[in-house]
Structures are given as C-alpha cells and as structure tokens.
Amino acid sequence: MSLLSIQDLSLSIHGQSILDCVSMDIGPGEICGVIGESGSGKSLTALSVMQLLPEGAKCSGSIALSDIEILQADEKTLCNIRGRAVGMVFQEPMTALNPVQTIGQQVAETIRIHQRVSRSDAMVQAANTLRKCELPQERFPLSRYPHELSGGQRQRVVIAMAIALQPKLLIADEPTTALDVTTQAEILRLLQRLVAEDGMGLMLITHDLAVVTDIADHIVIMNNGKVVECGQAKALHSNMNHPYTKSLFKASTHQPERLGQVEDTVLLSVQNVVRDYPMARKSLIKKPAPFRALNDVSFNIYKGECLGLVGESGCGKSTLSRAIMGLDDTQGGVITLNGRDVFADETAREKMQVVFQDPYGSFNPRHKVGRLVSEPFFRLGRSATNDEIVESLVSVGLEAEDRNKYIHEFSGGQRQRIAIARALIIKPELIILDEAVSALDVSIRAQILDLLAKLSTERGLTYLFITHDLTVVKAISDRVLVMRDGRIIEHGDTKTVFHSPHHDYTKKLIASAPQIQPVEGINI
Amino acid sequence: MLPYLIKRLGSLIVSLFVASLVIFACIEIVPGDPASFMLGVNAQPDTVNALREELGLNTSHTQRYVSWISGLLKGDLGTSYTYRSPVSDIVADRLQVSVPLALYALTLTILIAFPVGVLAAAWRGSAVDLFVMGATQLGIAVPNFWFAILMVIVFAINLGWFSAGGFPGWDAGILAVIKALTLPAVALALPQASILARVMRSSLLDTLSEDYIRSARAKGLSRRQVMWRHALRNAMIPVLTIIGLQFSFLLAGAIIIENVFFLPGLGRLVFQAITQRDLIVVESVVMLLVFAVVLVNFLVDLAYAWVDPRLRERS
Numbered sequence: 001m002s003l004l005s006i007q008d009l010s011l012s013i014h015g016q017s018i019l020d021c022v023s024m025d026i027g028p029g030e031i032c033g034v035i036g037e038s039g040s041g042k043s044l045t046a047l048s049v050m051q052l053l054p055e056g057a058k059c060s061g062s063i064a065l066s067d068i069e070i071l072q073a074d075e076k077t078l079c080n081i082r083g084r085a086v087g088m089v090f091q092e093p094m095t096a097l098n099p100v101q102t103i104g105q106q107v108a109e110t111i112r113i114h115q116r117v118s119r120s121d122a123m124v125q126a127a128n129t130l131r132k133c134e135l136p137q138e139r140f141p142l143s144r145y146p147h148e149l150s151g152g153q154r155q156r157v158v159i160a161m162a163i164a165l166q167p168k169l170l171i172a173d174e175p176t177t178a179l180d181v182t183t184q185a186e187i188l189r190l191l192q193r194l195v196a197e198d199g200m201g202l203m204l205i206t207h208d209l210a211v212v213t214d215i216a217d218h219i220v221i222m223n224n225g226k227v228v229e230c231g232q233a234k235a236l237h238s239n240m241n242h243p244y245t246k247s248l249f250k251a252s253t254h255q256p257e258r259l260g261q262v263e264d265t266v267l268l269s270v271q272n273v274v275r276d277y278p279m280a281r282k283s284l285i286k287k288p289a290p291f292r293a294l295n296d297v298s299f300n301i302y303k304g305e306c307l308g309l310v311g312e313s314g315c316g317k318s319t320l321s322r323a324i325m326g327l328d329d330t331q332g333g334v335i336t337l338n339g340r341d342v343f344a345d346e347t348a349r350e351k352m353q354v355v356f357q358d359p360y361g362s363f364n365p366r367h368k369v370g371r372l373v374s375e376p377f378f379r380l381g382r383s384a385t386n387d388e389i390v391e392s393l394v395s396v397g398l399e400a401e402d403r404n405k406y407i408h409e410f411s412g413g414q415r416q417r418i419a420i421a422r423a424l425i426i427k428p429e430l431i432i433l434d435e436a437v438s439a440l441d442v443s444i445r446a447q448i449l450d451l452l453a454k455l456s457t458e459r460g461l462t463y464l465f466i467t468h469d470l471t472v473v474k475a476i477s478d479r480v481l482v483m484r485d486g487r488i489i490e491h492g493d494t495k496t497v498f499h500s501p502h503h504d505y506t507k508k509l510i511a512s513a514p515q516i517q518p519v520e521g522i523n524i
Numbered sequence: 525m526l527p528y529l530i531k532r533l534g535s536l537i538v539s540l541f542v543a544s545l546v547i548f549a550c551i552e553i554v555p556g557d558p559a560s561f562m563l564g565v566n567a568q569p570d571t572v573n574a575l576r577e578e579l580g581l582n583t584s585h586t587q588r589y590v591s592w593i594s595g596l597l598k599g600d601l602g603t604s605y606t607y608r609s610p611v612s613d614i615v616a617d618r619l620q621v622s623v624p625l626a627l628y629a630l631t632l633t634i635l636i637a638f639p640v641g642v643l644a645a646a647w648r649g650s651a652v653d654l655f656v657m658g659a660t661q662l663g664i665a666v667p668n669f670w671f672a673i674l675m676v677i678v679f680a681i682n683l684g685w686f687s688a689g690g691f692p693g694w695d696a697g698i699l700a701v702i703k704a705l706t707l708p709a710v711a712l713a714l715p716q717a718s719i720l721a722r723v724m725r726s727s728l729l730d731t732l733s734e735d736y737i738r739s740a741r742a743k744g745l746s747r748r749q750v751m752w753r754h755a756l757r758n759a760m761i762p763v764l765t766i767i768g769l770q771f772s773f774l775l776a777g778a779i780i781i782e783n784v785f786f787l788p789g790l791g792r793l794v795f796q797a798i799t800q801r802d803l804i805v806v807e808s809v810v811m812l813l814v815f816a817v818v819l820v821n822f823l824v825d826l827a828y829a830w831v832d833p834r835l836r837e838r839s
Contacts, residue, residue: 052741075746083744090742095735098754100832109753110743145833161743280837 002027003201004049004169008061011041011048011225018044019225021061026169026201026218031192033212033233034205035248036222037441038412042205045222046171049203050088051078065169084114087162091174093155097146103130103157104142110164126164133160134190151313152183156190163194170194171203176211180312180468185512188215207441209252210471210514213237221245237516247443252516254446255475256453260460262478263303267462268324268352268430273297273333275319275486293319295486297333301430306456306463308477308494310470310509316486317466321434324464325354337430350380353423357435359415363407369393369418370403376426384425392425393418396451413444420451432464437472449476470513474498482506525829525836532825536818543814544596548589551807557581562605562801575605579804592807601808606800611808614793621691622790625705625712626774632713633720633770640717641724646751648729656721663718672711672784679707689786708785712778716770723766727759734758760831768824772817 002025011019019041026032036042047053049063051070063070065085073081082088090096097106107126111117117125127137133156146154155175162170172191176184192215195202206212212219213233220230221244229242240246274297276290293316301307311317322328324335326342326349334341340348353376356362363372373392374384384392390400396417407415416436423431433452437445453476455461465477473480473494480497482490482505490503501507552558559575560567575581580588595602601611644656680688686707692700731737732755740754741747779791790809797805829836 050742052738079744079746081744082742088739088742090735090739092735096739098736098740098758099834100757101754109740109745113744113749147834158739161739 003030003066004203005064006045006049006062007064009045009048009063010060011044011053012058013054014056017225019048022222022225022227024220024227024230026203028168028201029195029199030218031195031202031204031216032218032220033216034203034220034222035207035209035212037207037248037443039224040222041225042222043173046088046173046203046205049169049171050082050086052082080114083110083162083167084165085167086169086171087165087167089155089158089162089170089172089175091177093151093158093178096158097154099146102143102145103135103140103149104144107142107157107160107164110161114165126160129160129164130157132194133157133163134186135160150183151179152187155179155183155187159187159190159194163198163200166198167200169201169203171205173205174207175204177206177208181470181512181514182312182508184211184514188514191215208514209249209442210516213516214514221248249516251442251446252471254442254449256446256449257457258306258453258476259457260304262305265303266300267303267305267338268301268464269334269336269339270300270320270324271298271334273320273323273335274331275316275323275328276331293486294323294330297483297486297488299481299488299491301462301464303429303462304456304460305479306465306477308473308480309464309466309483310468310473310480311483312468312509315483317468317483318434319486320483321354321432321464321466324432325349325352350426351428352430352432353426353428354432354434355416355419355423355436357438359412359419359439362419363415365407367406368403369405369407369410372407373403373418373422373425375422380426388425392421395424395455396421411444413440413447416440416444416448417451420448420455424455428461430462430464432466434466435468436465438467438469445472452476470498470510471515482509528829528836529826532822536822539818540815543818544593544811545589547807547810547814548592551803552581552585552588558803562803564801596808596811601812602804604797604802604805606797606802606805611805614805615790615809615812618788618790618793620694621705621787622775622778624701625709625778625787625789626771628705628709629712629716629774629778630767630771632709633716634767636713636717637720637724640721641728642751642756644721644725645728645732645755646747653725656725660718660722663714666715668711668715669780669784671714672707672781675707675711676784689784691787704785704787708778708781708787711781711784712774716774720763720766720770724759724763727762728755731755731759757831761828764824764827764831768820771820772813775816776813 004026006022006024009019009022010017022041022045024032024034034042034045044053048059049065049070051073053059059071061071065081068077068081070078070081097103104123104126107129108119108122111122111125112119123142127142130140130142131137135153135156140149140153146157149157170191175191176187179187188211191202191204194200204212204216216233218230219233219236221228221242223244229236229240229245236245240249273294274292275294276292279288279291297320299307309317309320319328323330324342326346329343336342337348337351342348370389373389377384389403393400393402398414398417398421407418410418419436437448440448449472452463456463465473467473477494479492480494481488482497482503484505490497490501490506497506498510501510557572557576559572559579559581563572563575580591599612601615603609604611604614607614640656644653647653676688679685687704691704694701737750737754740750745753776791776794778789779795782789782792790813794806794809797809
C-alpha cells in the first residue's frame with residue numbers, strides 16, 4: 001500500500017478552479033518529483049496534503065495518508081498529523097524561520113508540541129536532528145539565531161524542523177530554488193540520504209527538470225492544475241508522450257541561435273577595479289576593516305559579444321554591474337565605455353542599459369507602459385516620441401496598444417519583455433542583464449533568450465549576462481568569466497571553460513549544476 | 525549588544541544637549557528682552573532693571589547657559605517669578621499628579637489595546653473585527669474632553685462613583701487618589717487605546733502572513749499557538765514605538781483633560797506659566813519634558829533590542 005495516495009483531487013479557491021482531478025501515489029522510501037511551471041498547481045497540491053490552504057479553498061476527491069483520510073479529518077487531527085506524520089520544507093529559507101527564536105528552540109518546538117518531553121530532552125533531540133542535517137552543535141550551537149546562518153544552513157534548520165519526529169512523508173516545495181548550485185547539490189544529497197536512512201517518502205516539488213531527473217524514482221508533470229504525464233523517472237525521460245512534457249524538456253535544454261559577428265573593438269573595458277564596503281562596527285576601539293567586494297577586477301567586452309559572468313550569491317556580481325553603470329563609486333581602477341570613463345563623463349552611460357531580475361519590482365505600478373518604456377530619455381531632457389515607444393514595444397514582441405496599459409496587466413515574461421523594450425528604446429550598445437531570466441519559467445526563459453539572440457543579431461547588441469545559472473550562460477554566451485569572492489578566477493571561451501575548467505572552484509561549480517541529458521527525437 | 529547600548533546612550537546625550545541649546549536660544553537669545561517681556565508693556569524701567577539683575581541677564585550668554593545647565597544638573601531649576609518659590613518644588617508637586625496619571629492612562633491603554641488588537645487580528649474580517657475597527661475609529665474621532673464631560677455626568681454626578689474633579693493629594697490615601705484619577709485616565713486612554721489597538725492589529729496581520737508562520741503551522745501548531753508563540757513577539761516593534769510616543773504625549777499633553785478635571789498637572793503648569801509670562805518656569809519645565817521624552821525613547825530602543833536579536837548586533 002502506498003504511503004500517500006491522492007485520488008481525483010480538485011481544488012477551487014473562491015469558486016475559481018485551481019486543481020482538476022489530480023492523482024498521484026508515493027510509497028515509503030520513494031522520491032516523487034512533481035514538476036510544473038508557476039501556476040501549474042504543484043504547490044497547492046502540497047498544501048492540500050497539509051491542509052494549509054488559503055482562505056476560501058474547497059477540496060474534493062481523496063487524500064489518504066496511510067489509513068487516514070485527510071479531507072475528512074478535523075483540525076485537531078490535522079495538527080497532530082502536521083509535523084509528526086508529514087513534514088514540510090519551503091522554498092525561501094531566508095524567511096522560513098522565526099527571526100526572534102534560536103534554531104534550537106525552533107527545532108525543539110516540533111518535538112515539544114507532539115510529545116510530552118522536558119525542555120532539556122527536547123533540546124538534546126533537536127541537537128541530534130541538527131547533527132543529522134549536518135549542522136553539528138560544536139560549530140552551530142543551538143543558541144544561534146537564524147540571521148547568523150547562511151541560506152543553505154537555514155534550509156538545513158528548516159529540514160531539521162520537518163524531520164525531527166521522523167515523519168513518514170516529507171514534502172519539499174522548491175527546497176533549493178533560492179540556493180546556489182553548490183549548496184543546492186548538498187541539500188539534494190542530504191534529502192536523498194534522509195530518505196534512504198529513514199525510509200521516508202519524499203514529494204519533491206520543483207520547476208527545474210534537471211534537479212529531479214537525477215534523483216527521483218517517479219515523476220509527475222503538472223500543467224494548469226492537471227497531471228499531464230506521470231511515470232517512472234527513467235522510463236519517462238526516454239519515452240515522453242504528452243506534448244507539454246516534450247516542450248518542457250526542450251525548453252530546458254534550449255539553445256538560442258545567435259548569428260551576430262563579434263568585432264575586434266573593445267566596447268567596455270574594466271581595469272583593476274576595486275570596491276570596498278564599510279562594515280558594521282563590532283568593537284569600540286578597533287575600526288572595522290572594510291569588506292572588499294571587488295578585488296582587482298579586469299576584463300574587456302568586445303562589440304557584438306555576449307559575455308557571461310557566473311558566480312554564487314555574494315561573489316560580487318551585482319556590485320560589479322552597479323560599478324559599471326556608474327551607480328556606486330569605486331575605490332580604484334578604471335571603467336570605460338567606448339573609451340570614455342563612466343564616472344568622469346556621465347554621457348558615456350547613455351550607451352548602456354540594464355535589465356534586472358525582478359520583473360515585478362522594477363516598474364512603478366502607477367505609470368502606463370508607454371511612460372515606463374520612455375524613462376531612459378528623461379536624463380536627456382526629452383521624452384520618447386510615440387514612434388519610438390511603438391518601435392521598441394514591437395521589437396520585443398508586444399503590441400503598439402500595450403503602451404496604454406498598466407504594468408499589473410502583464411505576466412512575468414511580458415514584463416521582462418517590457419524591461420528589455422525600456423533598455424532598447426535609447427538604442428544602447430551594451431545591455432547588462434543582471435539575472436534577467438532567473439525568475440522566469442523554463443518555457444518563458446527560452447522565449448526571452450530567443451528574443452535576446454534575435455536582437456543581438458539584428459542590431460549588433462553587446463550583452464553582459466550576469467547569472468548564477470550555468471545552463472543559461474552555456475546556452476547564450478561567447479565567453480564566460482567565473483567570479484568568486486570579488487575576483488575573476490577563470491575566464492575564457494564558453495566551450496573551453498565548460499569542457500576543461502582549470503580552477504578547482506569552476507570544476508566544483510560545473511559538477512554541482514544539475515543537468516538533463518538532451519533527448520533525441522523530440523519534435524514539437 | 526554593548527556597542528548598541530553605547531550608541532543609543534550617546535544619541536540620548538546629544539539629543540539632550542541640542543534640545544537645551546534650542547530651548548535656551550528660543551527663550552533667552554532671540555531679540556526682545558525677557559525681563560520686559562515678563563513684566564509687560566507698562567513696567568517701570570527700575571523694575572525691569574531689577575528683574576534683569578535677578579535673572580542674571582546682564583552677564584554673557586555663555587555664562588548664563590552654563591549656570592542654567594549646572595543648576596539643572598544639581599536639581600536647581602531657578603525661582604519662579606510669579607509663584608516666588610523654587611521651580612523644582614512646584615514641578616515636584618505637579619509630577620505627583622502627572623506621572624501617576626500618565627502611567628495609569630498608559631496601563632489602561634495597553635490593557636485595552638492588546639486583547640482588542642489580538643482578537644481583531646485573530647478573527648480578521650469577522651463581526652468582531654468589524655466592530656473593533658468601527659469602535660476604534662470612533663475612539664480616535666471623538667474628542668476626549670467631550671467624552672470626559674459625559675463620564676463626569678454619568679459616573680461622578682449621577683452615580684457618584686468617582687470624583688468630578690480636583691486632586692486630594694497623596695496624603696488623602698490611595699483610594700481617594702484612584703477616585704480622582706480614574707475618569708481622567710480613562711478619558712486619556714480611550715483615543716490612545718484605539719490607536720494602539722489598530723497598530724497592534726495591522727502589525728499582527730503583517731506578521732501572520734510571514735513565511736515562518738506557515739512553517740510553524742506545518743510543524744503542527746494550532747492557530748492559537750502560532751499567535752502566542754510566533755506572531756506576537758515579532759509584531760511588537762511598531763507597537764513599542766507607538767507606546768513610547770504615547771507615554772511622552774500623556775505626560776505633557778494632558779492639558780485639556782487636566783483642565784476639565786481641574787487637576788494640578790504639568791500641562792496646566794506650562795500653560796499657566798506661558799500666560800503669566802513666567803519664562804523661568806517655561807524654560808525648565810520644557811527641558812524636563814524633553815528629558816522625559818528622550819529617556820522614554822531610549823527605553824524603547826532597549827526594548828527593541830530585547831525583542832529582536834538582530835538589532836543587538838546592528839550598530
């Protein structure tokens with residue numbers, strides 16, 4: 001008998017249908033990967049199992065956990081099941097822990113609300129669970145607060161909270177999406193080990209096919225609230241039936257076509273740049289040493305090139321992009337665009353534009369798209385003409401009428417197109433893409449990458465592509481820089497760096513990145 | 525923690541120093557002679573000169589500032605011109621009314637606002653919540669002196685439970701003091717409690733939508749447990765800020781209520797001193813109030829650090 005059996009689960013929230021006849025089974029010791037893009041209903045399926053749904057939610061069908069029918073259970077039974085029989089790990093480790101309680105208290109709480117044990121016994125158990133999650137007490141005392149830990153360490157605490165009572169089922173909702181690749185690999189290994197040791201069933205929800213294909217026994221693919229395909233991981237990978245599954249796999253390994261020529265002229269030159277941040281004062285007497293975010297960084301970008309810049313969070317990628325745009329003063333070095341110093345000569349910056357990661361936060365919600373797109377002109381003391389606005393919107397695949405709409409009327413992918421239109425309108429030579437496709441679903445990401453490739457072919461645009469995602473860099477860039485602790489530790493031709501990396505860190509980075517083997521013969 | 529404490533303490537001292545300069549400048553340096561201002565337009569030149577001598581106005585600004593500050597530090601606030609007695613004695617008298625009244629009103633404020641705010645947040649959107657939102661709206665909108673007059677009619681005149689005004693002094697016993705201060709404290713507390721309950725509610729609602737609340741629910745905590753163990757403490761920062769502001773306000777801003785109930789408090793003292801042009805009293809009492817406000821803010825800062833471990837390290 002399976003551990004968790006979901007049969008014909010339908011869910012509506014305030015009358016709007018969200019899930020439609022979802023069925024899946026998870027057995028003990030089995031890893032079930034649930035894959036889908038945003039809005040596919042995968043997280044709400046998980047929350048239905050926990051019955052932690054938003055207000056106005058109505059479920060029908062059946063969710064059986066061993067012999068308990070979850071949809072019939074009262075709140076008291078559910079509180080008993082949560083944390084004891086089913087543990088859950090969420091996506092965002094930075095906010096999943098209570099900031100005013102120590103990690104020991106938070107792990108011990110799971111134990112103390114379900115079992116009659118003394119505070120000190122619960123703390124001993126919490127310490128053991130944290131050790132199991134690779135946070136030994138010697139290095140990470142129970143008295144630590146969440147803000148004293150990194151993202152990966154916090155995620156281990158969240159996992160410890162979820163498995164403290166050795167639940168039969170663990171639900172992990174995008175547990176590694178917010179983490180760096182090397183941390184992601186460690187957390188996935190930890191989850192795999194826990195499943196093997198304790199015989200838990202694991203429902204692993206993700207948008208990233210590569211994360212799941214390696215470790216899952218069973219895969220469920222969801223789209224628009226329905227299960228479109230499911231089966232054994234290996235069998236599914238070699239024999240996909242549903243067109244959506246095929247398009248998902250295809251988008252994940254998508255290779256955009258760029259035909260532009262790279263010229264020999266240097267467009268952007270960064271020479272020996274140093275950027276220090278002042279640190280908070282810890283001692284009364286000693287002045288704190290500054291934090292060196294960029295340490296002697298030098299590189300060139302040639303006209304028409306796409307240069308990838310990869311590195312994990314905190315390595316200095318965004319600091320570098322801010323320095324290039326002249327937003328932050330540097331403490332040494334020279335940055336020139338077309339031979340003009342970006343700090344000394346403000347007009348030099350007119351030839352570069354930036355597209356940021358968050359398509360939701362980077363627009364003023366109170367202006368219409370037409371005005372938002374013409375913003376780069378404001379510095380020049382004029383506003384864009386109607387023709388210019390229409391041209392830029394059309395060039396990114398939007399309609400001329402879209403200029404009269406507000407930003408909330410657009411989806412994430414469309415907003416990112418608007419951000420690109422805003423960058424293009426002033427006819428720049430260099431576009432800095434700072435994690436510009438990281439927040440997008442794979443199919444949308446493939447479309448945006450195609451758009452960028454097309455624009456660079458048509459207009460000879462140069463890109464600085466900053467990302468933590470190696471797959472994207474591999475797909476689009478000509479050369480790649482690898483950054484760590486404020487230094488460029490490796491650079492070279494994309495193919496060379498990926499095939500024969502020199503630096504140990506680059507090797508580790510490439511090895512950690514989950515990969516899907518391209519599947520032959522998929523036609524859509 | 526220590527750098528945080530020292531930094532807060534430093535900012536307390538700097539605030540006091542700057543405030544003392546501003547008060548001194550406003551009263552003693554700006555054009556116009558304090559002595560002739562105090563005595564009015566019809567005063568004889570001899571009288572004005574005598575007062576100038578008494579006030580030390582013939583010495584330099586620096587000398588006067590230094591002697592004023594050193595007097596303050598020793599507890600010597602000068603001698604009131606109208607009352608002809610040491611300002612420190614008058615102020616001490618008034619504080620016997622104002623401090624208990626402010627504390628009484630603040631306690632009532634917190635006792636009303638906390639449960640009401642928690643209840644409204646826990647039952648968001650329900651009839652309870654709607655009632656709380658309506659009632660607090662009313663509490664803020666209705667002027668408290670009008671409410672005070674109503675209470676006097678009902679509870680003092682008709683029912684005779686409390687006194688309608690005046691302060692019997694602490695010698696009359698604690699019961700008499702409570703009888704005298706209850707109605708003014710309630711009148712002061714109602715609008716403040718309405719504000720605080722609303723702040724409490726919205727801060728709790730923000731906190732309840734945080735990810736860690738969902739994590740806690742996933743551990744098996746009930747709604748009620750989540751509220752007490754996780755939400756309340758995290759929601760305290762904005763609430764503490766408002767409580768700090770309210771205490772400062774209650775200490776000095778009770779002037780209308782003091783007038784309605786005929787209470788000899790600080791607010792009335794300042795008001796009378798201003799109308800009687802007794803600048804010595806005004807100067808010292810204003811400085812004292814600034815000290816109280818700055819001190820309360822310092823205590824609120826300490827409370828922040830106690831609530832939130834992240835603030836202990838930030839300097």
